[in-house]
Amino acid sequence: MKRFLTLILGFVLWAPASTFACTVCYGDPNSLQVKGAEAGVLVLLGVIVTLLTAIAGAILFFWLRARRIARVSNTLPLPSAQ
Numbered sequence: 306m307k308r309f310l311t312l313i314l315g316f317v318l319w320a321p322a323s324t325f326a327c328t329v330c331y332g333d334p335n336s337l338q339v340k341g342a343e344a345g346v347l348v349l350l351g352v353i354v355t356l357l358t359a360i361a362g363a364i365l366f367f368w369l370r371a372r373r374i375a376r377v378s379n380t381l382p383l384p385s386a387q
Contacts, residue, residue: 333339
């Protein structure tokens with residue numbers, strides 16, 4: 306087992322440094338892979354912003370609706386028990 310771990314450690318330490326870097330960090334910043342990754346990040350950001358805006362809008366809608374219902378119910382006369 307110790308020999309196996311030593312072998313793995315040797316491969317990791319003597320591997321070329323370029324194998325540890327991705328295209329964004331080490332390669333061509335204008336490659337198609339980098340442009341695709343940037344586009345993916347922007348799409349995910351757009352989805353998240355849209356979703357959070359929709360949630361905030363729903364919360365605001367229900368809050369305003371509850372205020373309006375409370376205001377209307379306070380102005381209506383209570384039914385008299387006859």
